[in-house]
Amino acid sequence: MKLLETYILRRVGQMFLVALLPVLAIIWTTQVLQRINLVTDSGQSIGTFAKLATMILPSIIPVVLPFALVIAITQTLTTMNNDSELTVIDAAGARRSVLIRPILLLAAVISVFSFFVDNVVEPRAKTVVRQMIAETYADLLSSVIEEKTFRKLDEGLYVQISKRMAGRMLKGLFVADERDPAYELIYYAKEGAVDDTGTTLIMHQGEVHRKTPDGNVSVINFDSYSFDLSDMTENRGQATLRASDRDLWFLFNPDPADKDYTIRPQSYRAELHRRLTDWILPVVFALFSLAIAGDARSHREARLHPMVSALAYAFAMRWAAFYAANQIDTDPEYIVVLYAIPIVSSIVSIVFLGLHKRLVMPSFIRDRISSFWRGMQERLLAATGRTGGGAAQ
Numbered sequence: 083m084k085l086l087e088t089y090i091l092r093r094v095g096q097m098f099l100v101a102l103l104p105v106l107a108i109i110w111t112t113q114v115l116q117r118i119n120l121v122t123d124s125g126q127s128i129g130t131f132a133k134l135a136t137m138i139l140p141s142i143i144p145v146v147l148p149f150a151l152v153i154a155i156t157q158t159l160t161t162m163n164n165d166s167e168l169t170v171i172d173a174a175g176a177r178r179s180v181l182i183r184p185i186l187l188l189a190a191v192i193s194v195f196s197f198f199v200d201n202v203v204e205p206r207a208k209t210v211v212r213q214m215i216a217e218t219y220a221d222l223l224s225s226v227i228e229e230k231t232f233r234k235l236d237e238g239l240y241v242q243i244s245k246r247m248a249g250r251m252l253k254g255l256f257v258a259d260e261r262d263p264a265y266e267l268i269y270y271a272k273e274g275a276v277d278d279t280g281t282t283l284i285m286h287q288g289e290v291h292r293k294t295p296d297g298n299v300s301v302i303n304f305d306s307y308s309f310d311l312s313d314m315t316e317n318r319g320q321a322t323l324r325a326s327d328r329d330l331w332f333l334f335n336p337d338p339a340d341k342d343y344t345i346r347p348q349s350y351r352a353e354l355h356r357r358l359t360d361w362i363l364p365v366v367f368a369l370f371s372l373a374i375a376g377d378a379r380s381h382r383e384a385r386l387h388p389m390v391s392a393l394a395y396a397f398a399m400r401w402a403a404f405y406a407a408n409q410i411d412t413d414p415e416y417i418v419v420l421y422a423i424p425i426v427s428s429i430v431s432i433v434f435l436g437l438h439k440r441l442v443m444p445s446f447i448r449d450r451i452s453s454f455w456r457g458m459q460e461r462l463l464a465a466t467g468r469t470g471g472g473a474a475q
Contacts, residue, residue: 086180096189098151101149106142133229140204147196156389164331185368189367192364196360201361247273253273267293269290284307285307286307327425355417366399369432375389382462406420
């Protein structure tokens, strides 16, 4: 690799890390805080929570990587243009490949890494998370809930036990289930136990009261009753393995006997095609970022910052791919759309790069964004001026 290519690769790589780490940290923190109830509600140790937080990372990384790359490319090339480095490179007669090759090399490495995380690391991490929380909620009934105390397990689901015995045995069970608006259920049982998977509460010698909205109540006595906790764990995002939890090999050749696959085979088809297209996004984003910001420009030229245009394209393309992937569940024709989005975008970007033309947003969109951006800057400056004037007085 030439010295100039190494220089560009190093600058884009450094900016990529600068953009990636803060954004990744913010998104990761918001996701972790959503799981804080696992510690506060179920009495788990901080070590368990730390392990859970670590397992969340693989699901965030592939989403953030392409956008961090867009920021790195556009910011680096804009800075080089402002410092007249792009102009000097063009004046020296260097080929445009000097600029394109190191950036596409970095994008290719990021794409391979994204493929590995999305298809190998993330499915295993999600499986571990589901097992952890299933075990947590098994312990929630059998060892964590205090005796003779009402405890909310889920929205509309409350449990009380009179006494806890050895071997996950419970005495004096009371369960109030108001999750279904069509009726309310109240369970009484002399004893019960939670199975090892945490998905079933088996109650013995009790009765269930079923109350409808019109006030009618029916009472059923039972010797043994299995109360399904899988809905509770499903609401928590921790039910049986879904399509997003499977590795790529399972998606290519699903087990016909798998319970979830027999119920919703279309979701496995959608997940497979999503996996086969998402990993290439860093390369696609790099191509149109180069087409937007990869040319030398005059400093007097009034236009949007290339990062704004590139991120607008990136968000629009990501939303379109997400929408198409979701529609595959009900309409297989969207498979073609899902593959067409990155292919068409790449071809358009390559054409613009080959013709040495700049990829720009439509003028009416660009003007609206520019007006909005100028208005935000003016309001910010006005607010800063008022604050400064108040301080001076």
